[in-house]
Amino acid sequence: xxxxxxxxxxxxxxxxxxxxxxxxVPSAKREFDMTDHLYSEMKELGFSGVYxxxxxYVYGFIPASEGMEKEKCIAFNAHIDTIPDFPGENVRxxxxxxxxxxxxxxxxxGRVLSADMFPHLRSLKGQTLITTDGTxxxxxxxxxxxAEIMSACEFLLKHSDxxxxxxxxxxxxxxxxxxxxxxMDLDRVGADYGYTVDGGEVNEINFETFNASSAKVxxxxxxxxxxxxxxxxxxxxxxxMEFNSLLPPDEIPSKTENYEGFFHLTEMSGSxxxxxxxxxxxxxxxxxxxxxxxxxxxxxxxxxxxxxxGTAKVEIKEQYRNMSEVIGRDSEPVKRAExxxxxxxxxxxxxxxxxxxxxxxxxxxxxPCPNLGTGxxxxxxxxxxxxxxxxxxxxxxxxxxxx
Ligand SMILES: [Zn+2]
Numbered sequence: 115x116x117x118x119x120x121x122x123x124x125x126x127x128x129x130x131x132x133x134x135x136x137x138x139v140p141s142a143k144r145e146f147d148m149t150d151h152l153y154s155e156m157k158e159l160g161f162s163g164v165y166x167x168x169x170x171y172v173y174g175f176i177p178a179s180e181g182m183e184k185e186k187c188i189a190f191n192a193h194i195d196t197i198p199d200f201p202g203e204n205v206r207x208x209x210x211x212x213x214x215x216x217x218x219x220x221x222x223x224g225r226v227l228s229a230d231m232f233p234h235l236r237s238l239k240g241q242t243l244i245t246t247d248g249t250x251x252x253x254x255x256x257x258x259x260x261a262e263i264m265s266a267c268e269f270l271l272k273h274s275d276x277x278x279x280x281x282x283x284x285x286x287x288x289x290x291x292x293x294x295x296x297x298m299d300l301d302r303v304g305a306d307y308g309y310t311v312d313g314g315e316v317n318e319i320n321f322e323t324f325n326a327s328s329a330k331v332x333x334x335x336x337x338x339x340x341x342x343x344x345x346x347x348x349x350x351x352x353x354x355m356e357f358n359s360l361l362p363p364d365e366i367p368s369k370t371e372n373y374e375g376f377f378h379l380t381e382m383s384g385s386x387x388x389x390x391x392x393x394x395x396x397x398x399x400x401x402x403x404x405x406x407x408x409x410x411x412x413x414x415x416x417x418x419x420x421x422x423x424g425t426a427k428v429e430i431k432e433q434y435r436n437m438s439e440v441i442g443r444d445s446e447p448v449k450r451a452e453x454x455x456x457x458x459x460x461x462x463x464x465x466x467x468x469x470x471x472x473x474x475x476x477x478x479x480x481x482p483c484p485n486l487g488t489g490x491x492x493x494x495x496x497x498x499x500x501x502x503x504x505x506x507x508x509x510x511x512x513x514x515x516x517x
Contacts, residue, residue: 115268117509118242118502121244121258125205125207126205127151129194129253131196131287136291140195140287141287142195145170148285149194152194152264152285156264159268160271161176173282173283175281175283176283177280178279186305187279187304187306188307188515189283189303189483190263190282190284190309191298191310192260192262192312193286193287193288194256194260194285195291196255196290197251200496202250202251204250206247207246210242212240213241213243215239216229216235220245220247221246241501246497249496253498254488256311260285262505262509263283266512269513270517277517284302286472289312292470303481307481308473308481309473309486309515311485311512312471313488315487316455316504318465319452319464319484320466321485322398323435323438323470325434326394326434326435328431328433329428329429329430330391330429331392331410332427334424335350335351350387357413361377361409361410372466375396375402377393377395377406379392380392398436398438433470441477441482441484445482454512454515458507467485471483488500
């Protein structure tokens with residue numbers, strides 16, 4: 115089976131996670147449809163130790179070839195769920211052979227995949243382009259990753275003359291809602307290090323993520339009749355706005371890129387009596403990140419000095435840390451990926467992730483895990499697309515890493 119056929123099989127399985135259910139893993143029962151499909155396929159292909167659990171994780175491995183038992187065991191991971199907030203059911207992939215590099219009408223949806231919005235489209239000229247029909251996601255995030263890992267493993271299983279160490283594979287649920295790595299059984303995975311295959315361009319290596327925390331700010335006001343409020347009323351909603359004005363106005367998501375961190379106001383509510391602001395705080399650099407947390411606290415101190423002690427209260431919670439603390443530019447997993455990409459005839463690039471990855475969590479749990487590309491673009495919406503050529507190239511890179 116080609117990697118493209120395999121990919122097209124997977125995207126037809128509806129496996130969106132459910133962001134409204136954070137009490138169970140998997141968050142949606144339908145994720146088991148992917149787990150079960152992969153379980154059968156891994157058995158059929160001849161994986162060893164194929165195992166699925168009650169949380170929709172599926173594991174399997176390929177033993178080291180003879181004489182290679184002392185080599186390091188490398189793990190590969192991709193996630194089985196797709197995003198919950200755009201339809202993922204009845205995916206009808208639209209295939210354009212010998213693509214001309216211009217705009218593509220997505221079915222009869224009225225949506226257009228435009229080369230103005232996605233300038234890289236011109237570079238895909240001549241390839242076999244796979245898009246949606248405009249009504250759903252494609253699911254290349256992350257079924258492209260799964261297809262590439264499975265096809266690379268199939269290649270090893272069919273070519274027993276090619277030497278490799280032990281390969282461990284784990285597909286996991288609920289990445290899109292942030293629970294993907296938590297219940298992964300690292301003893302079962304049993305690897306020295308690993309890779310998530312869940313990024314963009316095939317030559318990308320990500321080993322830096324944000325440091326991340328959330329901050330809740332509670333404002334207590336003094337509510338009195340507005341007619342007799344002079345010098346008495348403290349309107350909590352107005353104080354909340356004042357609080358936000360104490361933060362640097364240009365350090366927000368819409369005005370930052372690359373290594374620039376930000377404060378993002380995600381939610382606010384308020385009355386005269388009380389108000390609440392929710393922020394997420396992000397920065398790649400751990401010192402600057404700490405400074406950002408301190409800025410939130412100083413803003414609260416300033417409010418308290420203006421309106422009295424106890425007016426503003428801050429609660430900060432750590433979410434995840436930059437995995438570059440665990441995986442450096444010169445670490446073995448990064449070097450190995452770089453060599454594999456170069457062997458495939460392209461130059462590796464290092465792109466800092468403006469977010470987190472399952473690999474960041476895994477890295478801090480003891481499995482160093484940089485992230486690799488899938489070759490897909492426009493994730494998380496109807497404009498998601500990929501080409502057969504990228505699926506094949508990434509499969510080749512994975513085989514290079516394995517061998
Ligand atoms: Zn993903």
